[in-house]
Each structure stands twice: as structure tokens, then as C-alpha cells.
Amino acid sequence: MVENRRLGDFFAHLILIAGVAIVAFPVYMAVVASTLDADTIANGQMGLLPGSHGLENYRRLLFEGTSYTTRAPVYGMLVVSLISALGIAIGKIAISLISAYAIVYFRFPLRMIAFWLIFLTLMLPVEVRIYPTYKIVADLHMLDSYAGLTIPLIASATATLLFRQFFMTVPDELAEAAKIDGAGPMQFFRDVLLPLSRTNLAALFVILFIYGWNQYLWPLLITTRDDMQPIVVGIKKIVSTHDALTEWQLAMATAVLAMLPPVLVVVGMQKMFVKGLVETEK
């Protein structure tokens, strides 16, 4: 453009670097704190540079747990988080794929009612029906179980809408050809539709894995046992309300471990992540 590009670009870089620094700062401080010893932090002597207790802190945290607040080793929490995040992501994708397939490729009574029933769950997030849902899960004996952590969360209007939209764009000729060749509906689904949906599946998986990993309110409600707690819930217990008891170096190490898997997924699968984010908002 007509202005001095070089000066404009210089300021743009400056603003962006400041933005990146602001965004990264709290995380950087968490990493630094996770390498210090308890006294340095408690005495308010923490600086900007990491210390030398990193390995020891992470080892203790992962396999022994903290001394005061919760004794559960964080290793177990990571396992719970991983299993439930995978369960939620895969469960949501699986049941939404087949529901969307039924709605798009079949004509049957109650079709539109089924569609609207699924669609309207968008308006019923768990936050607005906390205790009645808790009661049902309790009545079904699903407290403190993987079933309780995953199943009530795997209905997905968003994923169903996304797959419905995608199936609509698949040319009719494919299904017609499959029918002429004598393929049944499930064969068409498995051999034609599923391979075509690969990119959508991957994009959705990234978003839903993060969604599942970051669940907080629901696991907080339905888990009481320390060994059934995801790490995102566990971290709150490590940050004790009695200030003096909080082992901040371990709390921050937990925060780092809680962030690492979803952040790696976003950075490593950035293209899929952006695609998933934009498409689930349509």
C-alpha cells in the first residue's frame, strides 16, 4: 500500500511478539515453578529462570503424589483423563456418524422428530441440568466409573449436524451406483461413506478430544474416589484452600502435565484443528 511498509511491518511484528509473550507468560511461569523447590516459591524468591528440581518434582508427582492435599499419584489421573477423553471423542463420533447416516439416507416415520430431538440438545448443556442428571447417573450406579464419565456426554448435536451436512454434499450417484452393484446400506456406509469422511472425522476428533480432556464440572460431580479423577479435576485438589499447604511446584507441574496432551494435539494437528473449529461452529 501507499504507506511506508517497513515501519508498519515493524510495528506489526512488535505487537504480535508482545501478544505471543502475554499468551505464553502464565504457562512459562508454570514451567519455571515446576522446576523449583518448595522453599524458593514459598519465600517469594521465584524469578524468571528455571531451577534444578524439575526431574525430582515430576517424578514425585507422577508416582507418589503430593504430601498434604491429595496423595493420589498424578500418573493415575493422566490415565483416567486419557481413557475418558478418548471414550468421549470416539463415542460422540461413532453415534453421530450412524445417526446422521440414518437421517440422510433413509426415509421413515419419525425421521424429522429424531432429527429435532438430537438438534435441540444444543440447548441443554450439562450446566443447566446439573443435579437431575447427577441423580440419574447415581440411580444407574454409574458414579465413579468410566461409563459415568463418558456416556452421559457423548450425545452430540454438533457432530450429527456436521456429518449430516457432509453427507448431503456426497453425490447421489455414488449411492445409486452402489445400489446397482448390489451393495447393501451398511456396505455402502463402510466402503464408500466412511473413507470419504476421513478428513471430517480427523478434524472433529481433534476438537472432541480437547473437549473430553478438559471436562471439569461433570467429573467433579460424579467422582469421589481419587483414582477415578481426571487430572483437570485433580489439580484443584492439589491447590489447597489452606494456603500454606499448597505445594506450588507440584501444582504447577500438574498444570503442565494437564496442558501438554491437548496442546500437543492442537500444535501437531493444526490444520485439522482449525478446520474442526470452524466447521463445528456452522
Place this chain on the structure above:
Amino acid sequence: MEKRAIFSNRLLPYLLLAPQLAITLIFFYWPAAQAVKQSFFIEDAFGTTSTFVGFENYRTLLADPYYFKSMGTTLVFAAAVTALSLSLALLLATQADKSLRGAGLYRTLLIWPYAVAPAVAGVLWLFLFQPGLGLAARQLQRLGVDWNPLLNGAQAMTLVTLAAAWKQISYNFLFFLAGLQSIPKSLIEAAAIDGARPARRFWTIVFPLLSPTTFFLIVVNIVYVFFDTFGVIDAVTGGGPAKATETLVYKVFSDGRLGGDLGGSAAQSVILMLIVIALTSVQFRYVERKVTY
């Protein structure tokens, strides 16, 4: 739009829909219906009998000063987070939209906080601003600020706002950047040739053309603050001090945890449901327009 190529099978479509429908009915509609029903009843202290009381629970709730306080807290929180996070994201997106060297790297470095759980984001900021320990808190104290969010409600609110807005920057940034990239460069070039300076070009051309994105993001951010910041609040303040950071969702949670007033808690849930319905409808009306234009 309807498909021509359809399969005929009497049973199969129902089987395919069964898992999703079972879950929505058992874990979504049934509890929602329970909440609506309970909001019209009052249970006795032992939970053995319940009496139909009409809108009594709602009347009690709306006469409760704490409920209004919580409503006000939620609105202030929503406004602060939305304003802070949108303006920062817009500033960064307009810079990243210029064809700079390393633009892709900046994008990567700005989007990852999306993956951080609200509760974890809360803990990070809590530590940074922990009186006597955290780097930011020590800096404030050195500057003579009497910083103690455990006692000072306004400071607690500032802290949860920072944490909640921080996490939302990446989302807003991505959508603003996409919005900016879809604005035809020729419009801006034409204005530049006519002598409009960058600031003027931004406010008279770019910002108005970006308004659908901005509006969409305002709704999304309000929904986020209302319903997804539970983890931030719980990790940072637990609703305190003296309920200064108790949002509507947090209030349902903490009132219900103490047990007791089932009807009142249900009435709160029903009001929240109405809020989600209203917000989602606004969002979808907008999306429809985006499709037709």
C-alpha cells in the same frame, strides 16, 4: 435439500439412531423435564412428600437479593471478558493479516491456549497473582497496590476475568483472522489510493465488513462466560470472597451441593435453560443469514 438416492429398510434406521436417541432421552430430556417439574414443587425436609406450589419457587428466587447479585456478577463478568478478549484478539488478528514474514509461526503461537482447560487456566493465573508468591502479585505489591483477591471482591473479579479472557483470545483471534482474510483486498487498496490513512481504512471499511464475525463472536463469548467458565471460578475463587464472583451456573452448583432446596435449585436451572435457548436462537438466526448472503 433432500437426497434422491435412499435405501429402504424398515428396521435399520431405527437401530442406527437408537444409541444417540437413548442417550439424549435418558441424560438430556429426562433430567431437563425433572428440573422443570421440580421447579413447581416444594419438598419437605425429609424429601418424602412434595407439594405443588405453582410459581412459588420462582417468586422466592426473584425476591432473593443474592440471585440478583449473581445475575449482575455474571453480566459484568461476561461484558469484561468479551470486551477484553475480543479487542486483544482483533488487534492481533489485524497485525497477523498483514503479509508478514513468519505469519504462520505467530498463528501457531497464538492459538494453542484454546487447548488449555478453563480450570487449568484458572490455576495458572491464580499462581501468578498469589499474594507474596506470584510474580505478578509481587510486582503489584512493590508498586504499592494492596493486592489480595482472597479478601477483595473487585480484585477477585479482575483475576477471573484475566484468566477467562486469556483462554478465549485464541478462539477469537482465529475467527477474526478468517474474517479479515475474506475481505477483498481491492476495497482497501481503492481506499488507500483515495488517500485514506490506515486508521481510517480500518474504521470505515474493515471494521464494518467484519461486523458479522464480531457479532457472532460476541454471542459465542457470552455463551462461553455463562456456561464454560465454571472451572475458572471454581479453581480461582470458589465464588468468593463473599460471593463476589458467583456466576449463575456456579450458584446452582454451590446451592445444590449444600442440599436442601431442590425446588429453588430447579427454578434456577430452568431460568438458565431459557437463557441458553435465547442465546442459541440468536446464534442460529445469524448463521442462517450468513448462509443466504
